[in-house]
Structures are given as C-alpha cells and as structure tokens.
Amino acid sequence: MTSATALTEDLRTVAVSSPREPRRRRGARDFFARLPMRLIIAILLVVEIYPMLWMFLGSFKTQSEFLSEPFWALPASWSLDNYVEVFTTGGFGQYILNSVIAVFPSLFCILLFGVAAGFALEVLVWKGRGTVLLLFLAGIMVPAQMILLPLFTMYFRTGLTGSLWPLILTYIATGLPLTVFMMATFFRSVPREIFEAATLDGASMLRAFWSVGIPLVRNAIFTVGLVQFFFIWNDLLIALTFTTSSDLRTIQVGLLNFTGQYGAVQYGPTFAAIAVNVFGTLALYLFLNQQVMKGLTAGSVKG
C-alpha cells in the first residue's frame, strides 16, 4: 500500500463521518470497529507463539510436574537436568554431529555444482542446453520414493551402507534440480553484455564464471544455500531410509526415536530434545528471516 491509497482511505473516512460528531465518540466507535480484527490478530499470535513457549517452559519441568500440575504452571526451577539427559542418555551429541557431517558437505557440493551448471545452461551457448535444463526440472517433480529402492541396492552393493556417504550423495542429487533451476533463473537476469565484455577482454569462460559470474549472483547463492539448508537439515525420509544403525542417526531420526527409548513418555526430556532440535533453524530464522522468507517462497515449486 502506498501513501496514495492510505490518503484516499483517510479522505473517505473524513467524508463519511459527519463533521459535527464529537471526537471522543468517533474514537470509541473506531475502537469497537477494530476490535474483531484485533482479536483475530491476537488469537493468531497466540496460536503461533504459545506452542513454542509451552515447549520451552516444559523443557525445565520434572515428570511429576507434568503429571500433577496443570499445563499452564511455570516450572518449579530452571534446572538443566532435562537437557543433560538429552545429551547423555539421548545421545544427541552424536546425532547433531552426524547431521553436521551429512549436511554441510552436501550443501557445499550442491551450491558449487548447481551454480556451475546454472551458468553452463544459461550463459554458455550450445545445442541441447534447453533439453538438459528440462531434464533437471523434471527432477523437482519426481517424488523421492521413486529413487529410494534402487539407491538402497546401489549403496548396499558398493558397500557404502553403514556410513554417512549414502546421505551425502542422495542429498546432493536431490538438491541439484531446484538449485540449478533457481541459479539459471538468476543468471538469466544478468545482462549478457557483461559476460560478452569479459570474453572480449580475453577471459576464458571458466575465468568469467569465477571472477564475474559468481560475484554477480553472490546474494542468490546465499539465498539458495539457506533454502537447501532447511530442506536437508529437516529431511526425514532420506535419513530414515539410509540410517542403518543407531550411531548413524541424524538429529531428525534421533528425535523420532527419542520417545520410544524409555517406554513411558518422559515429558521433560522430550521437550528438551525438541528444544535442542528446533534451536538451530529457529536461531537462523531469527537473524535471517527476510532472506529465508524470500528464498523459501521462491523455491515453492518444490512443494
């Protein structure tokens, strides 16, 4: 909304309300007119924020507090026992480490390969590049279920099962289609003259890619990297399929198996485990929310 519409809006209100009406009454009427909408916004905020708050408070409560106190009670003490349990009995240290080992190398390769491929498909001129781009695009639509079984066989035969390699390789391959597609889109918005000028100055295409192409789309690479990070870090399907032993679990698979470990539900530790799991992405969102929102909506083709 620009100020122009806001102005017409104001003009309209002025025109509608009679000039003789006392100011105070108008204020009261405005207040009641806005009340339903304010209520909706308040409910919306409670619905979004309260579960997180409840989870955070719950992570400090003891089992008996959960069973005997009502849900809104504050924790009796701010002890970190539940968190300690998550890392000792729960083994979350190992899970986080596994996730880091699987996610960051994959992310690096996805970006490097994806940006290079986007450049080759969009800036370079050759026959068949349209077809190859479509081939990558097709990968966005195909559900991962379609490739799981052959991959399982492949990793089993090559002896990669039992390591984190299946995760890394699968993440790279499934991350590429969207990355290539998005990078090709970004390179398309760069004027071709820039690359033509670089070649006229005697730069080879590889040089033009490193010294001209990458700096130009630096922000785009960052955005795509964020999007891919969320997809891979939060992935459950691939991690669940290729995690054959408990010490290979990623943080998501670890959390999924967390409640089952003790038989009865251990409320406090479960909440602490959720808090630990949520912390990474939430912290990232706290600092980079604008880029995250832009990136994730741009990547919505992935569904």
Add this chain to the structure above:
Amino acid sequence: MEKTLGDKRAILILLGPALLVYTLIMLVPIVWSLGYTVMDGNPIVGFQFNGFDNFVKFFGDPAAWEAVGFTLRYALVLTVLQVGIGFLLALLYVFWLRKASGLIRTIVFFPVVLPTVAVALLFQRLFEAAPTTGPVNALLNSFGLESVDWFGTPDASFWIVILMDLWRSMGFYAVLLYAGLVDIPDELLESARLDGASGWKLIRSIVLPLSLPVLLSSLIFSINGTLKVFDTVVALTNGGPGNATTPLTVYMFETSFTYGEYGYGSTVALMLTILCLLFTVFIFRSTRRDLTKG
C-alpha cells in the same frame, strides 16, 4: 566470441559434475525403479520377473486404495485450507495491517522452518488426552466439552494431521500470496473505491480476479507438495490408528522396508509419481505461465 561462449571444455567442467551426480543418483534410479515394478523380491533374496503382477496386485489391494484415498483426501483438504487461510492472511496483511504487517508476517511464517519431527512431537503433547491433559483438551474442558482422543479415532487423527500442517504452512502461503497482492496496481483499487466498491465487494470483484494467477499456482504447488506428505504422518500418527492416516508414501515405505517387497514398493512409488505428474501437467495447462522464466 561465440566460440568462447560455446567453449566445449568449459561446458564439460561446469556442467559435468552436476550432470554426473544427477544422472547416477536420480535419473538411473528412476529408470531402475521402473524395472523393479515388473520384478518380485529384494536385494537380499534376489529378484524374479513377474510381469504385471504388481500392478494387478495394486489394483486389487484394499490397503493401497485406502492409501490413495487418504492421500487425495489429505491433499485436497489441506490445499483448500492452506491456500484459503493463506489468502485471508494475505488480505489481512495488505488491507488491514498495511505497512505494519512485517512483524506479523515474520511471526506467522516461522513454523515453516521448524523440523517436522519436532513439531509433530510437540503436537502430540499439545493434543494429548491421557495420562496428562494437553492444552487443547484442557481448553475444551474449560468450555465444558469432553476431551477428544485426537490420536485414537480415524476422523480425529485425520484432522490432527491437517491441523498440524496448516499450522506449519499457512504463514508460508500467506507470504507467497502477499507477494501477488502487493503487485496489484494501487490506481486500480483506488478507482474502484471511488466507484463505491469496498470491503467484500472490492475483494470479490477486483482483488480476487487479479490475484487468480498467483492463487492458481499456489494451489498447484500446494497439491504437489501435499501429495508427497511423509514426515508429518510418520512423526505424528505413524499412519494410525490402524491404517487410517497412511498415505501412499508411507505405504510404499512400509511395503519396501518392513516387508522387503521392493517390486511392489516400486509400483506404489510409480503410482505416486503418476499422480504427481497428472497434477503437474495441470500446472502448465492451467497457469499457462512459463515456470522456467521465474
């Protein structure tokens, strides 16, 4: 210059790694999976050709049809709800909150970035009926209503899956649609207002038709994503009670890895792919917008 832009060596170096990984780990397995659909067995016991038995089995398998039914029901209901509520939120941002909407947009969007497993475990506790009463049931009790066993009956567990995904995704669709709404030229809204259109009438006759393209693509993105639902169901209800909330993805996972039927599992996966492709064709047909042009 054309020669430099078409440098074969550069193409090979730049495109090579991506194409190699993509071919080996996506394209080859897709074709390989098609091969599995006419086989019986798994890598441990070996494979045997069995013609179209898997397809015959699929069409006569009540559990498979139940899974198709749940998948479609879930995808349609969630798509309508998340795009519908997303659109209402977007209207709220654009016409009510205006410039002040930034913070609310950011807050309503945030569940999208949370890991599904974490949200699911949290929702299990939020909607718990016994042994402790979760906040939702406590709220129902305070209105004099009975606690609902959200995970015990097929209907309730269907809605809990929908509710959770709605909580996670409505902010996302709101931002997606918001981007479309702010593109509507102000002059148009202004002149419509001067002509006396306001409130619901303004939305119906000006805003809705103008945001139809972005609404339509949201619908299709949504349905394409929701057909592939996996994480939510596995972590929240694990397909239960019984098979009531088992989508095709989970059914495929169970037949393949719990029962070791790779051939049949691939067939189920293929059916899911066909379902997604049908809707994708629908994207290109109905939006008539070139997706490759962003």
